[in-house]
Amino acid sequence: MERARRSFTEEYKREAAGLVVSSGRSIGSVAKELGLRDSVLRRWVDKLRREPASAAWRPTTQATPMSADQASELAVLRQENERLRMERDILKKSIANLCRNPNMSFRFIEDHRNTYPVRLMCAVLEVSPAGYYAWRDHPVSERAKSHAALLAEIRQVHQDSSGRYGSPRVHAALRRQGRSASRGRIERTMRRHGIRAITAKPRRVRTTDSRHDLPIAPNLVARDFTAEAPNRVWLGDITYIPTAEGWLYLAAVMDLFSRKIVGWAMRDHMQVELASAALTMAIRERRPQAGLICHTDRGVQYASHAYRSTLMEAGMTASMSRRADCYDNAPMESFFHTLKTELVHHRNYKTRTEAQRDIFSFIERFYNRTRLHSALGYIPPIEMELKAA
CATH class of the missing domain: 1.10.10 (Arc Repressor Mutant, subunit A)
Structure with missing residues (x-):
């Protein structure tokens, strides 16, 4: 597959520059993670910093100075709070496995001695520091x-x-x-050792409105979730992200061959423009040849005249799932599930801007470039596309 020159939407440029402005990281490190040239990202950052809205990502207030007594009291409280927190963590991590077995207690202490003070762990687990050090000084087997x-x-x-x-x-x-x-x-x-993947219970909100009289395209994918090469079949869908300001809606476009998210858009509404913006980003980024199948649900956003016009101008063929059948678009549902369980459900976003920045980072820095995908034989989407190049 020939690699065309990349073209970016203003939304992508703003979010990429925002990663640098909000995190304080170097332009070079962020550019490397996103697959950009330093000079390109530097132009976007300079433009963002000239905009008044960029002030929202910089600290604007300073803390009121404390008296010496207040500072001393605060330091004591913080120290005590940290000790209690560590005791709680030690018990939480160890109680299910130790069963009052000294050797297992010593192993736990050894595994966590860079995290918690040794004497504190010995006190919580009711073993002696001398016993631990004697156990540690024994010759270590090759298996250990x-x-x-x-x-x-x-x-x-x-x-x-x-x-x-x-x-x-x-x-x-x-x-x-x-x-x-x-x-x-x-x-x-x-x-x-209590190492497990983060999980979260799903929460559902209806995002598909198929109660309309707009044209419905046939299902050309028919649950055959394979593609011979990139830019043969794309999938599209919309999901939601809760914030303290209200819902943030995400529209995404996935290349079925590599499972890469090739287009996305985030708005405070679920109107036609949201879905069209994600599709436009994908077209500008990928510049696909005519004949590509774009599969979505029957939502009014995807059946609208504006969305169908964008498809026609790019030479794409529309495909739609059956009514109320999420399995007809399973890879997109799987991506949204991954996004929610690995990111969104572990956050409490105060603003939509905060959520946008986090989701942009998840998609462009982690999911597309790093995350090992089970459907691809545990390689990242970007690596799958490089193999096809």
Whole structure:
């Protein structure tokens, strides 16, 4: 597949520049994560900083100075609060596995000694510091060394994924690094040390309004979720993100071949313009040849004259799921589930702007470029497309 020159919407430019402005990170590091040239991102950042709205991403107030007594009292309270927090964490992490077994207690202390004070853990777990140090000074077996090395690698992969990877993806990531440990061993190690993927219960809001008299396209995909190459079949859908300001709606377009999100748009409404903006971004980014199938649900946004006109101008063919059948667009439903369980349900967004920045980062920096996709044999979407190039 020939790689055309990339074209970006103003929304993409603003969100990419916002990552630099809001996080304080270097332009070079953010540009590398997004696959951009430093000079391109620098122009976007300079433009954003000249806009009055950019002040919303910088601190504007200073704390009122405290007296010496207040500062001292606050320091004592913080120290006590930190000690109580650590005791709670130690008990929470250890109580299910230790069963008053000194050796297991010592192993727990050894595994967490860089996180909590050793004497505090000994006190909470009711073992003596001398006993722990005597246990630690015993010769370490090769098996124990191997286990410790594997545990460190597992924790690093889990941390790099922001806690999103369970044992299947941790196993796949370690295999890509040349680690030969079995999936069963990795699963047992993660379970023993309380390492698990973050999860959340789904919350549903209806986003599809198919009660209209607009034209309905036939279902050309028919649940065949395979594509021979990029830009043969695209999928589109809309979801919602709760914020303190109200709902933020996300429209996304996925390339079925690589599962890459090739277009997206976020608004405070669910009107036709939202879906059209996501499709326009995908067209500008990918510049597909005529004949591409664009599959969506029967929502009024996708059946509208404006959306169908955009498809026709690009030489695309519309396809639609059957009424109230989410399985006809399962890969898009899977992406939204991933977005919610690995990000949104673990956040409490105060503003839509905060949510936009977080979701942009998830899609463009993590999902498209890093996250190992089970449907692709545990490789990232960007790598799948490079293989087809």
